[in-house]
Amino acid sequence: xxxxxxxxxxxxxxxxHLQRFLELEEARERAIDRALAxxxxxxxxxxxxxxxxxxxxxxxxxxxxxxxxxxxTEQMIREFAARR
Numbered sequence: 591x592x593x594x595x596x597x598x599x600x601x602x603x604x605x606x607h608l609q610r611f612l613e614l615e616e617a618r619e620r621a622i623d624r625a626l627a628x629x630x631x632x633x634x635x636x637x638x639x640x641x642x643x644x645x646x647x648x649x650x651x652x653x654x655x656x657x658x659x660x661x662x663t664e665q666m667i668r669e670f671a672a673r674r
Contacts, residue, residue, distance in 0.1 A: 611650060614643060617643050624639070644661050
């Protein structure tokens with residue numbers, strides 16, 4: 591494999607890794623939005639779904655160049671909702 595092919599292969603793998611990160615991040619953001627909506631409506635706040643996506647993101651990050659995310663607590667959701 592020549593240098594140009596190696597660079598192309600490497601770049602393609604990085605791009606695919608980041609695309610998957612964006613998919614996971616969007617799913618996590620949707621879960622956060624649902625938790626914020628529940629909080630605003632006075633319903634119980636569930637963070638399990640958010641943290642399941644967070645765990646997937648963090649596992650994915652171990653295999654490439656994407657960032658990790660912090661696990662979320664119910665208190666974090668409540669504080670964020672209060673600032674909105």
